Amino acid sequence: MADTNEIADVDELAEGSERGAPAPASTLVPGNVTAPGPATGAGRADRRRRMWRRLRRRRLAMLGLVLVVAFLLLALVVPVFLGDPEKQDFLAAFQPASGSHPLGTDDQGRDLLARVAAGARVSLAAGVLSTAFAMLVGVPIGLVAGFYRRWLDPVVMRLVDVLLAFPFLVFAVGLAAILGPSLRNVVVALAVSQIPGIIRITRGEVLAIRELDFVSAAVADGAGDLSILFRYVLPNATSALIVQATVAIPAGILGEATLSFLGLGVRPPAPSWGGMLTTAQQFFTQAPWLAIWPGVMIALATLGFNLLGDGLRDVLDPRSGR
Amino acid sequence: MSLLEVTDLAVSFDTEDGEVRAVKQISLAVERGEILALCGESGCGKSVTAMSIPRLLPPETTRISGSIRLDGRELTALSEREIQAIRGRDVSVVFQEPMTSLNPAYSVGFQIVEVLRRHERMSRRAARDRAVELLRLVGIAAPERRVREYPHQLSGGMRQRVMIAMAVACSPKVLIADEPTTALDVTIQAGVLDVFRNLRDRLGTAIILITHDLGVVADIADQVVVMYAGRAVERAPVGELFAAPRHPYTRGLLGALPAAASVGADGRRRLAEIPGLVPAPYSDPDECAFRPRCPRAQSDCASRRPVLSPAGPDHVVACLHPEEVG
Amino acid sequence: MGWFVLRRTGAALIVALIASVLVFFGVRALPGDPAVVLAGEGATPELLAQIRHQYGLDRPLPVQYVDYLRQVLSGDFGRSTQDRLPVSQILLERLPITLELALLAMLVAIVIGVGAGIVAAIRRGRAADYVATGFGLIGLSVPHFWLGLLAVLFFAVQLKILPASGYVPFSEDPGENLRRMILPALVLGTGFAAVLMRQTRSAMLGQLASDYVRTARSKGLSGARVVGVHALRNSLTTVVTVLGLQLGALISGAVVTEQIFVIPGFGKLTIDAVLTRNYPVIQAVVLVTVIGYIVVNLLVDVTYGLLNPRVRLSGARHG
Numbered sequence: 001m002a003d004t005n006e007i008a009d010v011d012e013l014a015e016g017s018e019r020g021a022p023a024p025a026s027t028l029v030p031g032n033v034t035a036p037g038p039a040t041g042a043g044r045a046d047r048r049r050r051m052w053r054r055l056r057r058r059r060l061a062m063l064g065l066v067l068v069v070a071f072l073l074l075a076l077v078v079p080v081f082l083g084d085p086e087k088q089d090f091l092a093a094f095q096p097a098s099g100s101h102p103l104g105t106d107d108q109g110r111d112l113l114a115r116v117a118a119g120a121r122v123s124l125a126a127g128v129l130s131t132a133f134a135m136l137v138g139v140p141i142g143l144v145a146g147f148y149r150r151w152l153d154p155v156v157m158r159l160v161d162v163l164l165a166f167p168f169l170v171f172a173v174g175l176a177a178i179l180g181p182s183l184r185n186v187v188v189a190l191a192v193s194q195i196p197g198i199i200r201i202t203r204g205e206v207l208a209i210r211e212l213d214f215v216s217a218a219v220a221d222g223a224g225d226l227s228i229l230f231r232y233v234l235p236n237a238t239s240a241l242i243v244q245a246t247v248a249i250p251a252g253i254l255g256e257a258t259l260s261f262l263g264l265g266v267r268p269p270a271p272s273w274g275g276m277l278t279t280a281q282q283f284f285t286q287a288p289w290l291a292i293w294p295g296v297m298i299a300l301a302t303l304g305f306n307l308l309g310d311g312l313r314d315v316l317d318p319r320s321g322r
Numbered sequence: 323m324s325l326l327e328v329t330d331l332a333v334s335f336d337t338e339d340g341e342v343r344a345v346k347q348i349s350l351a352v353e354r355g356e357i358l359a360l361c362g363e364s365g366c367g368k369s370v371t372a373m374s375i376p377r378l379l380p381p382e383t384t385r386i387s388g389s390i391r392l393d394g395r396e397l398t399a400l401s402e403r404e405i406q407a408i409r410g411r412d413v414s415v416v417f418q419e420p421m422t423s424l425n426p427a428y429s430v431g432f433q434i435v436e437v438l439r440r441h442e443r444m445s446r447r448a449a450r451d452r453a454v455e456l457l458r459l460v461g462i463a464a465p466e467r468r469v470r471e472y473p474h475q476l477s478g479g480m481r482q483r484v485m486i487a488m489a490v491a492c493s494p495k496v497l498i499a500d501e502p503t504t505a506l507d508v509t510i511q512a513g514v515l516d517v518f519r520n521l522r523d524r525l526g527t528a529i530i531l532i533t534h535d536l537g538v539v540a541d542i543a544d545q546v547v548v549m550y551a552g553r554a555v556e557r558a559p560v561g562e563l564f565a566a567p568r569h570p571y572t573r574g575l576l577g578a579l580p581a582a583a584s585v586g587a588d589g590r591r592r593l594a595e596i597p598g599l600v601p602a603p604y605s606d607p608d609e610c611a612f613r614p615r616c617p618r619a620q621s622d623c624a625s626r627r628p629v630l631s632p633a634g635p636d637h638v639v640a641c642l643h644p645e646e647v648g
Numbered sequence: 649m650g651w652f653v654l655r656r657t658g659a660a661l662i663v664a665l666i667a668s669v670l671v672f673f674g675v676r677a678l679p680g681d682p683a684v685v686l687a688g689e690g691a692t693p694e695l696l697a698q699i700r701h702q703y704g705l706d707r708p709l710p711v712q713y714v715d716y717l718r719q720v721l722s723g724d725f726g727r728s729t730q731d732r733l734p735v736s737q738i739l740l741e742r743l744p745i746t747l748e749l750a751l752l753a754m755l756v757a758i759v760i761g762v763g764a765g766i767v768a769a770i771r772r773g774r775a776a777d778y779v780a781t782g783f784g785l786i787g788l789s790v791p792h793f794w795l796g797l798l799a800v801l802f803f804a805v806q807l808k809i810l811p812a813s814g815y816v817p818f819s820e821d822p823g824e825n826l827r828r829m830i831l832p833a834l835v836l837g838t839g840f841a842a843v844l845m846r847q848t849r850s851a852m853l854g855q856l857a858s859d860y861v862r863t864a865r866s867k868g869l870s871g872a873r874v875v876g877v878h879a880l881r882n883s884l885t886t887v888v889t890v891l892g893l894q895l896g897a898l899i900s901g902a903v904v905t906e907q908i909f910v911i912p913g914f915g916k917l918t919i920d921a922v923l924t925r926n927y928p929v930i931q932a933v934v935l936v937t938v939i940g941y942i943v944v945n946l947l948v949d950v951t952y953g954l955l956n957p958r959v960r961l962s963g964a965r966h967g
Contacts, residue, residue: 057338161659162666164945169900170937173922174674174930250789257791258904262919277794281908284801291801295794302789378866382773402871410868417866422859427881437867488867 051315061311067304074297075120082114086269094287104289107279112290116297118271122183123301126256127249130190134248135241138195142202143233147210147225153203160196168193168255176264183256183272186265190252201244205237239316246309250302257298273298323394324351325528326375326496331388333370333379342603344370346552347388352496352545355526357518359533359543359560361575365603367552368532372498375530376413377405392495411441414489418501420481424473430457430484431469434491441492456487460517479510486517493525500532515542536576540564548572551601551611554630558637568633568644570616610642618643653950660946667938668720671931672713720935726928735932738917743936746913749836749905750898752829754891756837757844762887764841765848769856770875780845787842792901796835796908803831828909836905840894847890851883858882885952892948899937 055061089109096104103112145156172189179185209215215232259265260274268275273294280291333345345367352358360368373379374386375397390397392412397405417423424433434453438444444452450469457465460483473481482502489497499518503511519542521527531543539546539560546563548556548571556569567573601611610616610623623642630638707715719725725735768780855861856879864878903915910916914933921929 158659158663158666162663162670166667166670166934166938167897167900167941169903170918170934173918174934176922254791258793261791261793262904262907264919264922274791277797281797288801291794291797295791295798298794299786299790302791303785306785306789376866378862406868406870408868409866415863415866417859417863419859423863425860425864425878425882436864436869440867440869485863488863 055311055315058311058314060307061314064304064307064309064311067300068308071120071301071304072124074117075124078117079114079121082111082117084114086110086271087114094283096287096289103293104287106276106287106290107283112293115271115276116273116293119273119276119294120297120301122266122270122272123253123256123298125183126186126190127252127305130187130252130255131194131245131248133187133191134194134198135245137191138198139202139241141195142199143206145199146203146206147233149207156199156203160199163192163196169258172255172259172264176259181259181264181267183266183270186256186259189259190255193255194248194251198241198244198248201240202237205240206233209233209236243309243313243316246305246312250305250309253298253301253305325354325356325393326352326530327389327391328371328375329389329391331371331374331386331390333367333374334385335379336383336385340604343606344552344603345374346606348549348552348554350547350554350557352528352530354495354528355522357522357529357531357542357544359531359539359546360549361533361539361546362549365551366549368549369500371549372500372530372532373415375496375498376409376415378409378415407441410437410489410494411492412494413496413498414492414494416482416485416489416497416499416502418504420478420485420505423485424481426473429470429472430476434469434484434488437488437491452491453487456491457484459490459520460484460487461513462487479506479513482506482510482514483517486514490521490525490527494527496528496530497521498530498532501534502531503535503538504533511538518542548575552603552606553611553640555612555641556637556639557630558634562634562637566634566637568637568639569612569641570618570645571612572639573645574615574617618645656946656949660942664939664942667942668717668935669713671935671938672716673709674934676709725932728926728929735928738929739914739932739936742912742914742917745911746899746902746906746915749829749832749902749911749913750895752833753837753840753898753902754895756833757840758891760837761841761844762848765845765850766852766875766880768845768849769852769879770871772853781849784842784845784849787838788846790838792835792839793904793908795838796832796905799831799835800908828911832905832909832911835908836898836901839901840898843894844887844890848883848887851886852879855879855883888951889948892944892951895944899940 087110089105091109093105093107093109095101095109098104101111101113103116106112106115141156145153168189171193172186175185175189209232215228218228218232256265256272257274257277260272261278262274263278266272266275268279276294277291280287280294283290328351329349331345331348332343334341334343336342348367348371350358360372362368370379374384375390375392377386377397377400379386381402386398388398392408397408400408424430431450431453434456435446435449438449438452439446454465454469457468462468462480462483468476468480473484476484482505486502497518502518503514506514515538518529518531522529531538533539543560546556546558546560547554548563548569550571556563556567556572558566563572564576567576601614608627609625610619610628613619613623616623620643626642628640628642630640633639633644723736725739727733728735728738764780764783768777768784771777852875856875858879861874861878864874869877899915902913903918905911906913906915907919914936917929918933918937920926921933
């Protein structure tokens with residue numbers, strides 16, 4: 001949903017520390033600070049191992065990882081073992097959970113579990129593809145805007161402001177109006193709504209990194225712009241981007257679900273978690289499980305990414321004071 | 323009985339990387355009107371020692387053992403409510419960073435009045451007047467105007483004076499000053515030290531001064547305690563310490579001879595740098611913690627930990643092979 | 649301060665203008681000939697030409713845009729293709745409803761979100777913190793239209809204590825109006841409350857670790873005063889900013905909520921308009937939403953500047 005979109009920006013503002021224990025006055029050196037450094041091979045591998053170890057210690061983040069993996073399995077592997085999500089069998093309609101239908105059947109006798117698994121694929125596509133596209137477009141723009149501050153930056157930031165003025169839903173609605181509802185349009189709308197945030201974050205990272213000593217040293221050594229961008233800026237910006245991805249993907253999942261629910265996304269009979277909830281509305285009293293399962297799936301998938309993202313943020317981004 | 327008696331204090335913290343033993347064991351005593359200087363490198367435990375007196379360390383992760391007695395009263399046994407009554411009134415603190423230690427959202431007058439009204443029955447008007455008086459006492463010009471201003475409108479030196487004014491507002495018995503002059507100009511420093519001397523003379527306030535700065539120690543301290551790796555390694559009256567430092571670490575800090583302590587670019591005398599690092603605060607083996615860096619270390623220094631033993635008038639040192647005098 | 653406001657308003661106006669251009673050309677990009685839509689099926693070419701002339705559709709686009717701008721500024725948004733009513737009238741009817749919903753939801757969110765955030769920060773690491781953080785996470789992850797469905801399922805269908813849908817104007821019957829608004833406001837406010845809770849907690853934790861809070865403690869002030877007077881005041885900046893930013897999300901969230909609870913508000917208007925290709929309404933709705941968003945952001949900027957003098961001087965929000 002659009003709210004989780006905004007969170008990306010808003011977390012930037014919060015300078016408070018999520019986990020900061022007040023350090024005793026001045027004398028103890030905090031052991032957790034990892035400053036961004038030159039991306040030398042050995043140093044990087046070592047740092048990654050350390051971060052992975054720290055991530056492992058956070059139980060909530062591990063729970064998130066488990067949920068994410070489960071989601072991926074559901075979307076990619078499970079459908080192979082299940083029946084056809086489109087297979088209708090009106091005689092078996094509205095059956096509650098049973099051996100042959102672990103989640104029950106819907107109004108057209110279709111196996112709910114198979115439909116949920118198929119819906120997972122749609123959600124995965126929506127979340128991942130939209131984020132990937134947004135990054136493909138947003139990161140280069142952000143890099144350029146941060147690097148060539150004088151000319152491009154003000155222009156780019158004004159454009160970002162304008163884009164941000166269009167709430168995601170309105171844009172998606174508009175797109176659906178022009179091109180008709182479909183998964184492709186959902187992905188495009190989601191991607192476009194993520195782009196301004198990504199541009200901002202990338203630009204912010206570039207600005208912060210270029211002030212660092214080792215970058216000035218490289219410049220003094222005569223390194224060209226592109227080489228600086230690729231060798232120093234990008235590797236150090238990846239942690240912020242990874243964190244942003246863990247925010248953007250669940251936003252994409254929620255967004256797709258919302259749009260499909262409203263009839264602006266994936267159209268029935270193609271399965272989609274949001275679309276399933278729309279039909280479920282009509283059959284509340286007869287088959288409440290139709291309204292429960294798709295929603296639970298959305299919640300768990302989103303929760304998984306959120307938990308993982310929180311953990312990653314703690315571990316990867318010491319600057320946010322956490 | 324001394325005004326403040328700290329006996330066998332030990333403080334450790336629970337951190338993600340294990341238990342950090344910031345203060346392994348220390349005892350000290352401060353009399354009324356006495357200025358005690360706590361010296362040592364970063365990480366030696368001097369701040370933690372001082373902050374444990376008003377219990378300003380994070381409660382969830384800190385463990386304190388030992389005794390802290392103020393005028394005979396055991397502070398470690400007090401409840402949170404009781405120690406809140408002590409803070410600001412009997413024991414107060416002046417912190418190191420004047421820039422960030424004042425709340426930017428409220429006027430300095432507000433912040434002084436706050437502590438006055440907390441501990442003493444005063445009307446707002448009376449408290450306001452007293453705040454102005456306090457600002458005058460600490461040497462701030464035009465206090466009637468300043469009292470209404472916000473921290474960001476004052477210079478660093480003035481902010482530090484405001485901090486001092488807040489700390490002495492209720493005439494505390496003990497004032498803890500954590501590096502009070504480090505962030506200030508040498509010229510301002512003299513003024514701040516004068517304020518401390520004033521307090522000591524007029525109110526009999528005992529002051530615990532945490533500092534790196536030898537100049538300040540020589541200038542104002544009565545007693546000096548040198549700490550290393552969570553323990554006291556030497557304690558002596560100031561004159562005696564400068565004249566006859568016995569512990570190799572103290573010698574190192576003062577340079578080969580007291581007069582040769584290095585003078586930094588800003589005109590201050592600095593503790594000389596000693597090669598090597600402070601040991602990690604996780605363990606506490608039964609040996610001398612300074613041994614790896616000590617120019618006088620011998621084999622028995624690794625087999626038992628030295629305890630504080632007499633080494634002159636009112637002078638104790640924890641070393642198996644202390645420096646010779648003369 | 650005056651300069652600051654002027655500068656920000658100027659920027660906002662530029663953004664608004666660009667947005668209006670985008671909206672205008674965006675709608676023109678829609679498939680279908682507006683003249684045909686206006687005239688209806690089976691119109692003769694002469695009728696079409698007449699309509700085109702009447703509506704200025706035969707004039708060059710930039711001129712059309714200027715006309716459009718002029719019309720909008722004088723409050724004329726055209727007529728709805730559904731029922732030929734003036735769009736401005738429709739808007740005026742529907743906006744207050746959505747605003748009421750949004751405000752109620754915000755109230756719920758502030759009370760629950762900020763409150764929980766403060767409690768979680770103070771009792772960090774203990775049961776209350778975990779519970780609050782847990783709810784925060786769940787509130788963020790759960791799609792709130794699902795929450796709405798479940799709420800209806802539970803309260804209306806099972807327990808039958810609250811109505812499932814429908815709307816009664818406040819002027820007619822305040823009691824009934826509020827009764828019907830409870831569920832939608834709660835549902836809409838949940839997601840917002842979760843965000844607020846996280847932000848408040850985060851800001852408060854930062855404050856509680858700050859040097860001046862340490863000073864406040866050293867003065868012997870009671871815990872309540874330290875939190876309420878020192879820590880909270882400086883957390884407000886963050887919270888207010890979040891409030892402002894989320895308001896836009898709230899409006900879009902209202903769209904879904906109105907759909908579920910069948911409330912004839914602005915949000916439902918949007919969906920219906922899209923589904924029936926009601927172009928004048930779509931255009932107006934998008935424009936109003938965007939302008940509203942820009943105005944809210946402007947207010948947030950100004951408030952932020954009020955609370956934080958350093959921002960006023962440097963002038964940049966992006967830093």
